Amino acid sequence: MASTIETLADSDSYEEAALAENGTKPSIESGKLYAQLAKHFEDFRGKNHLVLCLGTPDPDAISSALALQFLGKTYEIDTTVASFVGVSHHENRALVKRLGINLVRCDSDFDISQFDMYSIVDSQKCVTDLDARLQEHNVQFFAFVDHHREDTQTPPALFVDVRPDYASTAAIFCEYLQLANPSGLSPSDPVQVQLATALMHGLRSDTSRFLSATQHEYAGAAFLAPCVDTQVIEVIERKVLTPSMLDMFENALVNRRIHDNFIFSDVGYVRAVDRDAIPQAAELLLSRDGTDTVLVFGIVDEKAIDGSLRTRSETINPDEFLKGVLGVSPESGRYYGGGNIRDRGGFQIPLGFFSMHEDKNQVYTMARQVIEKSFLDYIGKAGSKKRKNSANTA
Ligand SMILES: [Mn+2]
Known part of the structure; x- marks a missing residue:
């Protein structure tokens, strides 16, 4: 009897060990995708590559770009990582500075004639302000890798890998790295330590420190761990x-309007360097007991309304929600906002013509009314005017 139990226990633990090992290996699908990417890399051997982080560069985007740069080195591809906006969040500035990351700012006089190919990582959008110039210089759209939901348009890149069931783009790149380096990254190579550390931070920051991580982020972290500078x-x-930032939090608290489990608020006029405090203000309000969804906006550099949605609702899908609330810009034909399917999203609405108005308060009031009305319409509360006026600020 005892020996049967022992045998069973042995075989169970053996199977568990085998499962654990398989669990951290990239899937066959992932292997096929990486083989495609490697083939495209081979076709572009020795070329110059531009990797773009759209929007405000966050740790997931920055680390994914570094990973693509690293992978390209095997094929003697020289990669420049660039962003359109400066890094503003304290954490992101610290990431770039501490790890000595060379993030180039892409402005109007940025020379793109030196590049043969470009890629976009960690963005739902595949359209950039550079598109006309990229086409003019015959810079080919090489790779598009992301974890958000696919936008209305399929990216016209040579290689496309979009995995909405991942909580980060960094986890996708961890799989590529594992496929390219099955024995792991090297803890004695400073470049690989820098890359692993950036990716670990990317995994952590896109998942609220692993709270909303999927098994892919844990598998990625297991691969990186020996090489991470904690x-x-x-x-x-x-x-x-x-x-x-404290002033913005104060505004967000004072201006908050509560509609059942929703909070709607705004932080006033803010500078571009402080824009990342908008999602942080939303997170602060989300911690109020009884609240499950928060939308906070501000006007950045007097040019655009910039907003963030944070939710822990069981039913709200931030991507659908923001697309539903704000719709599509008649000028660009693109959605004003979007997000992931779980807990966060953001939007930008250019003030355009109205930014020239002298009375800034009036512009602000108008922006607030329009956004709040769309928001209340969408959650089905606009009809009850009484309720709207009696919205409390508890
Ligand atoms: Mn991401």
């Missing part, structure tokens, strides 16, 4: 609040 991550993640 002290650097500790320094990068240290919370620092500037006086202007």
Whole structure:
């Protein structure tokens, strides 16, 4: 009897060990995708590559771009990582500085004639402000890798890998790295330590420190772990609040309007360097007991309304929600906002013509009314005017 139990226990633990090992290996599908990417890399051997982080560059985007740069090196591809906006969030600035990442700013006089190919990582959009110039210089759209839902348009890149069931793009790149380096990254190579540390921070920051991670992020983390400089991550993640961020939090608290489990608020006119405090203000309000969804906006550099949605609702899908609330811009034909399917989203609405209005307060009131009305219409509360006026600020 005892021996049967022992045998069973042995075989169970053996199977578990085998499962655990398989669980951290990229899937066959993933292997096929990486083989495609490697083939495209081979076709572009020795070329110059531009990797674009659209929007405000976050750790997931920055680390994914670094991973693509690293993978390209095997094929003697020289990669420049660029973004259109400066890095603003304290954590992201610390990431770039601590790890000595060379992130080039893509402005109107940025020379793109030196590049043969370009890629976009960690963005739902495949259209950029550079498109006309990229076409003019015959820079080929090489790769598009992302974890958000596919936009209305399929990216016209040579290689496309969109995995909405992943919580981060960094986890997709961890699989590519594992496929390219089955024995792991090297802890004695500073470049590989830098890459692993950036990716670990990317995995952590897109998943609220692994709280909303999928098995893919855990598998990625297991692969990176031996090579990660945890002290650097500790320094990068240290919370620092500037006086202007505290002012924005104060505005968000004072201006909050509560509609059952929703909070709608705004932080006023803010500078571009402080825009990342908008999602942080939304997170602060989300911690109020009884609230499951928060929408906060501000006007950035007097040019555009910039907003963030945070939710822990069982039913709200941020991507659908923001697309439903704000719709499509008649000028660009693109959605004003979008997000993931679980807990977060964002939107930008250019003020355009109205930004020239002298009375800034009036512009602000107008923006607030329009957004709040769309929001209330969408959640089915606009009809009850009484309720709207009596919205409390508890
Ligand atoms: Mn991401």
